[in-house]
Amino acid sequence: MPDSTGFGRLRDSALQPIAEKVRAGVRLEPADGVALYATSDLLGLGALADFANQRQNGDRVFFSANQHINPTNVCVLRNTCVFCSFARMPKEDGAYTRSLEEVYAEAEQARGMPTREFHIVGGLHPKLRLSYYTDMFRGLKARHPGVHIKALTAVEIAHLARIEKLSIRQVLEELKSSGLSTLPGGGAEVFSTAVRATIAERKLTGAEWIAVHREAHALGIPTNCTMLYGHVETPEDRVEHLTMLRDLQDDTHGFLTYIPLAYHPDHNQLGEELGRVGSATTGYEDLKNVAVARLYFDNIDHIKTHWPMVTPFMSQLALAFGCDDVEGTVVYERVYHEAGARTDMHMPYGRLVELIRGAGKQPVERDSLYQPIRESFDDMVEEPLAAV
Numbered sequence: 589m590p591d592s593t594g595f596g597r598l599r600d601s602a603l604q605p606i607a608e609k610v611r612a613g614v615r616l617e618p619a620d621g622v623a624l625y626a627t628s629d630l631l632g633l634g635a636l637a638d639f640a641n642q643r644q645n646g647d648r649v650f651f652s653a654n655q656h657i658n659p660t661n662v663c664v665l666r667n668t669c670v671f672c673s674f675a676r677m678p679k680e681d682g683a684y685t686r687s688l689e690e691v692y693a694e695a696e697q698a699r700g701m702p703t704r705e706f707h708i709v710g711g712l713h714p715k716l717r718l719s720y721y722t723d724m725f726r727g728l729k730a731r732h733p734g735v736h737i738k739a740l741t742a743v744e745i746a747h748l749a750r751i752e753k754l755s756i757r758q759v760l761e762e763l764k765s766s767g768l769s770t771l772p773g774g775g776a777e778v779f780s781t782a783v784r785a786t787i788a789e790r791k792l793t794g795a796e797w798i799a800v801h802r803e804a805h806a807l808g809i810p811t812n813c814t815m816l817y818g819h820v821e822t823p824e825d826r827v828e829h830l831t832m833l834r835d836l837q838d839d840t841h842g843f844l845t846y847i848p849l850a851y852h853p854d855h856n857q858l859g860e861e862l863g864r865v866g867s868a869t870t871g872y873e874d875l876k877n878v879a880v881a882r883l884y885f886d887n888i889d890h891i892k893t894h895w896p897m898v899t900p901f902m903s904q905l906a907l908a909f910g911c912d913d914v915e916g917t918v919v920y921e922r923v924y925h926e927a928g929a930r931t932d933m934h935m936p937y938g939r940l941v942e943l944i945r946g947a948g949k950q951p952v953e954r955d956s957l958y959q960p961i962r963e964s965f966d967d968m969v970e971e972p973l974a975a976v
């Protein structure tokens with residue numbers, strides 16, 4: 589194919605008109621998104637996404653020093669989210685629910701580390717009330733006033749609203765006044781009704797997930813957004829999902845970053861039904877999902893790679909495929925390790941910096957709102973990880 593776009597040779601002629609739009613900064617249509625997912629020209633796709641990312645972020649790659657906390661894995665949807673390996677019934681082996689003192693004890697890990705954010709998500713516990721979370725956030729803020737609280741997916745917010753008989757807005761207001769500052773992007777899965785009927789039939793609908801985030805944005809609570817790929821969804825389902833996110837962002841500008849999440853098939857019903865146990869998504873799919881997102885989201889500043897799911901190796905490669913944001917130090921990752929992720933649970937701060945530098949990029953430690961915190965790492969001292 590002759591090169592009329594400046595991207596070099598594009599092996600797939602279907603990419604040519606899309607390349608022209610990318611070069612001109614023209615928004616991609618849903619049909620373009622489907623063509624991007626369909627292409628086998630991964631390097632051509634990556635070149636387009638890298639161009640779009642360079643235009644937006646240059647060589648800067650953001651990361652955060654964060655700590656994940658999962659207060660409970662007990663979940664009322666345990667038997668209907670068939671892709672989930674994390675959840676347990678209340679009396680099932682491995683079920684746990686932390687007391688507030690146990691949560692505070694785990695959070696003590698943040699002392700002596702550069703942690704600036706607690707990322708708190710868990711199951712939909714039938715008995716934990718809103719006050720459990722508001723007390724938790726107040727207690728964490730009292731003990732770690734400088735640490736930002738990013739907590740509770742839209743699914744958890746909707747669950748709390750239901751059991752408390754409150755509106756989504758009332759729950760969000762209560763949480764915000766107790767110390768919550770942003771929401772993570774989980775629970776979105778794939779918005780398609782047919783996909784949800786297959787993998788998560790009782791979870792809130794795509795429109796309901798969007799409504800929770802719309803409400804959060806209206807209250808001045810920024811959020812993240814995600815898509816779980818690599819199970820039963822089609823390219824059209826993926827594009828419909830991205831379009832719904834892009835439309836909300838046009839209205840509110842409340843999304844901070846988009847994170848494509850790779851489905852892990854171990855220890856869950858869906859993996860067995862699909863005959864996929866032991867075989868997670870391919871690197872090809874992982875890179876493609878990053879690149880398509882960068883090209884499709886002309887209104888979301890950042891695309892994040894989640895190294896616990898796709899491995900640090902793929903996350904490093906993703907930085908050449910349109911990605912400018914790397915999941916942080918994490919410290920304790922439980923959700924995907926239950927599903928067979930073989931990565932470490934913790935990424936030391938210094939290793940994150942080296943991972944980004946190793947891709948020829950400029951690491952930038954950010955806060956939870958993407959304000960730069962640190963851009964020079966020459967005097968970096970590795971932090972210890974104490975046993976909890």
Ligand code: SF4
Nearest residue numbers: 663665666669672675
């Ligand atoms: S995906 Fe979330 S809502 Fe569904 S079973 Fe797992 S923890 Fe519960």
